Amino acid sequence: MKKILDLISEEMKKAFEEAGYDRELGKVSLSNRPDLCEYQCNGAMAGAKTYKKAPIMIANEVAEKLTVSEIFSEVTAVMPGFLNLKVKEGFVTAYLKEMEASDKFGLKKPEKVKKIIIDYGGPNVAKPLHVGHLRSAIIGESIKRIARYVGHEVIGDIHLGDWGLQMGLIITELKERQPELVYFDEDYTGEYPKEPPFTIAELEEIYPTASGKSKEDKAYKERAMEDTYKLQNGVRGHRALWKHIIQVSVSDLKKNYANLNVDFDLWKGESDVHDRIPGMVEYMKKEGYAHESEGALVVDVKEETDTKEIPPCMILKSDGASLYNTTDLATIMERMEEIHPDQLIYVVDKRQELYFEQVFRCAKKTKLVEGNTDLRFLGFGTMNGKDGKPFKTRDGGVMRLESLISDINEQMFCKITDNHEVEEEEARKTAKIVALSAVKYGDLSNQASKDYIFDVDRFTSFEGDTGPYILYTMVRIKSILAKYKEQGGNPETVALQNSLSPSQKDLMLALTKFTSMMESAYEELAPHKVCAYIYELANAFNRFYHETKILTQEDEQVKAGFIALLKLTLAVLETCIQVLGFEAPERM
Numbered sequence: 001m002k003k004i005l006d007l008i009s010e011e012m013k014k015a016f017e018e019a020g021y022d023r024e025l026g027k028v029s030l031s032n033r034p035d036l037c038e039y040q041c042n043g044a045m046a047g048a049k050t051y052k053k054a055p056i057m058i059a060n061e062v063a064e065k066l067t068v069s070e071i072f073s074e075v076t077a078v079m080p081g082f083l084n085l086k087v088k089e090g091f092v093t094a095y096l097k098e099m100e101a102s103d104k105f106g107l108k109k110p111e112k113v114k115k116i117i118i119d120y121g122g123p124n125v126a127k128p129l130h131v132g133h134l135r136s137a138i139i140g141e142s143i144k145r146i147a148r149y150v151g152h153e154v155i156g157d158i159h160l161g162d163w164g165l166q167m168g169l170i171i172t173e174l175k176e177r178q179p180e181l182v183y184f185d186e187d188y189t190g191e192y193p194k195e196p197p198f199t200i201a202e203l204e205e206i207y208p209t210a211s212g213k214s215k216e217d218k219a220y221k222e223r224a225m226e227d228t229y230k231l232q233n234g235v236r237g238h239r240a241l242w243k244h245i246i247q248v249s250v251s252d253l254k255k256n257y258a259n260l261n262v263d264f265d266l267w268k269g270e271s272d273v274h275d276r277i278p279g280m281v282e283y284m285k286k287e288g289y290a291h292e293s294e295g296a297l298v299v300d301v302k303e304e305t306d307t308k309e310i311p312p313c314m315i316l317k318s319d320g321a322s323l324y325n326t327t328d329l330a331t332i333m334e335r336m337e338e339i340h341p342d343q344l345i346y347v348v349d350k351r352q353e354l355y356f357e358q359v360f361r362c363a364k365k366t367k368l369v370e371g372n373t374d375l376r377f378l379g380f381g382t383m384n385g386k387d388g389k390p391f392k393t394r395d396g397g398v399m400r401l402e403s404l405i406s407d408i409n410e411q412m413f414c415k416i417t418d419n420h421e422v423e424e425e426e427a428r429k430t431a432k433i434v435a436l437s438a439v440k441y442g443d444l445s446n447q448a449s450k451d452y453i454f455d456v457d458r459f460t461s462f463e464g465d466t467g468p469y470i471l472y473t474m475v476r477i478k479s480i481l482a483k484y485k486e487q488g489g490n491p492e493t494v495a496l497q498n499s500l501s502p503s504q505k506d507l508m509l510a511l512t513k514f515t516s517m518m519e520s521a522y523e524e525l526a527p528h529k530v531c532a533y534i535y536e537l538a539n540a541f542n543r544f545y546h547e548t549k550i551l552t553q554e555d556e557q558v559k560a561g562f563i564a565l566l567k568l569t570l571a572v573l574e575t576c577i578q579v580l581g582f583e584a585p586e587r588m
Contacts, residue, residue, distance in 0.1 A: 044058035093497060099511070100568050106515050107151075115340065117335055117341045121264060123158070126167075127166075128252075128402065143525050162242075163271040172223050178197065182237070347380065435460070437467030470534055474584040487551065503544040510536055
């Protein structure tokens, strides 16, 4: 199905051609003066120099060709040569009917279905998720859903930090606390216990304790490095303990990500590519890509066109140890060999841009990826408190994500129960749904690359550009549709009709923008465009609602047309919040 702007532009291009001008001058855009017109064309201004004519003369000639048009109800040439346009109600209604009858509201299928991997987790095991993990999860999940909705094959990978010194630190601390554990008996050959010797709460206390000790005690850190070496070289007891750490951590991570309505197709980590690293390093040496520099193994990634310094990509440290670069490159290698993606998207803090520039250049230079594989870095800004600094707890610590979500759930519960009689169980359930919309919409409505203020009071408000406002609008529509059924009407048999008022037409025109918005949100990896669209749509609906007697309309056919419009509006809003990663309750 063609986008509405393309259909309107086609009509305008035909008029330019009939008037004797280049048809490409007839491109139409949304009006930047909606108080004057719905669409505009500036082609006469652009063509004035070529045709050595005053733009208003060209505009008048083109307008004359459109006096009888199936699309335009008004075409006005205004000084110095703009064409102000309004479209016919019947054209808009016909377009919406086609949208309603089409799969995905007429969104075109991609010419080529891409296989896309999105890397958008990155938590370290044995550590609780904190607010710093929020943006990666929320933005990555939304981009995954948008790309899937557009029609691509998308795989989300959490890419756990599960293999470095932190593992050795935990094992060393466990050995100090419980040296009698069978895992530390080097002569033991039997089966290890199936149940881990610690809980998630204990594990989350063990790591910071061990980390603190390693900074103060050189011998302790050396023991931790030795335990890391043993783990990475396959010592049975260390590997068994490591599996327990992964098992307990991943179980907790899945629970916390589920509370955010975030899920991953792959739960892989750095450990999954450990065995690939020696072969990859050997390949880079053999092919002449890697060379020694001050004892380290590096690949030069500087290019002649660089205007800033791009350091070499280090593959191995001088002591032969691997780095994040090494595991990230080995992960790219694994993904290319096993999944063959067309595109890899990394949703990461924007402060890591230089690092990923090095890794991407290295992957391409060493031919770990094919030349046409697209490597994308989507860097996000910082989530700050009202003081403009990175979001912290009241006592200045890093807030656990679980605590943040719990606090917002409680705040939303209080708002829902304030002056409302509602069962506690239902209120708790609704509060959880609305709180998630507040958090996700509050984040996603900002352009990903920008820092933003995490203002709980504003995000949880039922007024303004917020998630709860969007959900309240949807619940209002659901309520009207339910009452229509109670009156004996059948929402399944109603049909869209021509608009009877400016606010109704505005709502209908807002609906026509859906497909172009969704395409743009995918192409630019920009969930904020979905947020901006649904805020515009919700506002258009609420203006129509306040100006129109919907359920008390006496003409049943007119009422049925209103209901059909509401039904389509709700369906489009539901699709939009689904790709943003939240849902609407039945009541609020």
